[in-house]
Amino acid sequence: MKIGIVTFPGSLDDVDAQRAVRLAGGEPVALWHGDRDLKGVDAVILPGGFSYGDYLRCGAIARFAPVMTEVVAAAQGGMPVLGICNGFQILCESHLLPGALIRNDHRTFVCRDQVLVVENPDTAWTSDYAEGQRITIPLKNGEGGFIADEPTLDRLEGEGQVVFRYVGSNPNGSLRDIAGITNERGNVVGLMPHPEHAVEDLCGPGTDGLAFFTSAVRQLTSV
Amino acid sequence: MARIIVDVMPKPEILDPQGKAVHGALPRLGFESVSDVRQGKRFELQVELADESTLAEVHQIAETLLSNPVIEDFTVRVES
Numbered sequence: 318m319k320i321g322i323v324t325f326p327g328s329l330d331d332v333d334a335q336r337a338v339r340l341a342g343g344e345p346v347a348l349w350h351g352d353r354d355l356k357g358v359d360a361v362i363l364p365g366g367f368s369y370g371d372y373l374r375c376g377a378i379a380r381f382a383p384v385m386t387e388v389v390a391a392a393q394g395g396m397p398v399l400g401i402c403n404g405f406q407i408l409c410e411s412h413l414l415p416g417a418l419i420r421n422d423h424r425t426f427v428c429r430d431q432v433l434v435v436e437n438p439d440t441a442w443t444s445d446y447a448e449g450q451r452i453t454i455p456l457k458n459g460e461g462g463f464i465a466d467e468p469t470l471d472r473l474e475g476e477g478q479v480v481f482r483y484v485g486s487n488p489n490g491s492l493r494d495i496a497g498i499t500n501e502r503g504n505v506v507g508l509m510p511h512p513e514h515a516v517e518d519l520c521g522p523g524t525d526g527l528a529f530f531t532s533a534v535r536q537l538t539s540v
Numbered sequence: 541m542a543r544i545i546v547d548v549m550p551k552p553e554i555l556d557p558q559g560k561a562v563h564g565a566l567p568r569l570g571f572e573s574v575s576d577v578r579q580g581k582r583f584e585l586q587v588e589l590a591d592e593s594t595l596a597e598v599h600q601i602a603e604t605l606l607s608n609p610v611i612e613d614f615t616v617r618v619e620s
Binding site: 373374377381409410415416417419420421422423424462464465490 | 550554555557558560561605606608610611
């Protein structure tokens with residue numbers, strides 16, 4: 318089961334994402350931002366970091382990388398795509414997910430173990446979780462405030478497209494405590510916290526993040 | 541040669557933490573008359589000729605790359 322992880326100039330967490338895929342039983346495939354094909358992968362992860370130095374807006378330039386043309390087309394065709402942190406910002410800039418991420422309302426970078434509640438276990442990346450399950454994974458960002466207009470927020474909630482919400486104090490001013498969302502089809506998921514940093518007991522707050530990757534591997538294997 | 545200016549501003553309803561930070565610094569410097577600050581971006585685009593088709597193209601550039609319509613508004617003008 319091949320899962321591609323895109324490395325943009327400025328990506329930080331691509332290798333961690335590769336390792337998470339490996340631990341989940343999948344085969345990670347490194348993709349480069351300049352690639353014009355997806356090397357036969359079954360799913361794609363856009364990792365965290367600061368692609369293109371976050372110049373202009375976070376994710377704004379990565380959106381136009383050659384590999385993104387392929388990722389957008391594949392996502393629209395139903396391929397599972399996960400965007401973590403900067404990857405989430407890229408998915409919003411690409412219009413694969415609605416809304417946008419703006420600077421944290423308290424204006425400081427936040428780095429902490431964050432409790433989330435899983436609200437939608439029916440996506441390609443969350444099927445190994447249970448609805449209402451609480452998980453703890455790291456959160457680290459300066460521009461993680463999720464915003465969208467009221468009708469969009471109502472639609473996201475009404476259609477079950479809110480996948481994760483922050484539990485406890487809101488870490489970045491995200492509207493309605495939204496930490497992660499999915500598209501209508503459920504194959505594209507984006508979130509600010511980092512599941513790939515919680516896949517081994519040795520480091521991080523535990524292994525609560527591993528189910529993202531086992532979910533995708535299990536679904537892709539059973540197809 | 542002509543210069544086209546694209547100003548990009550956060551939409552009025554969008555929180556602007558950077559503007560707030562700047563605003564917060566003013567009283568510390570002794571400036572008391574400013575009631576709000578919004579921070580945006582200014583792009584200067586050098587073109588051969590600022591005719592109608594070039595301006596239409598710049599509008600497209602502003603819409604697709606320079607701004608994010610979800611959170612920002614933009615204006616385009618030719619610098620005289």
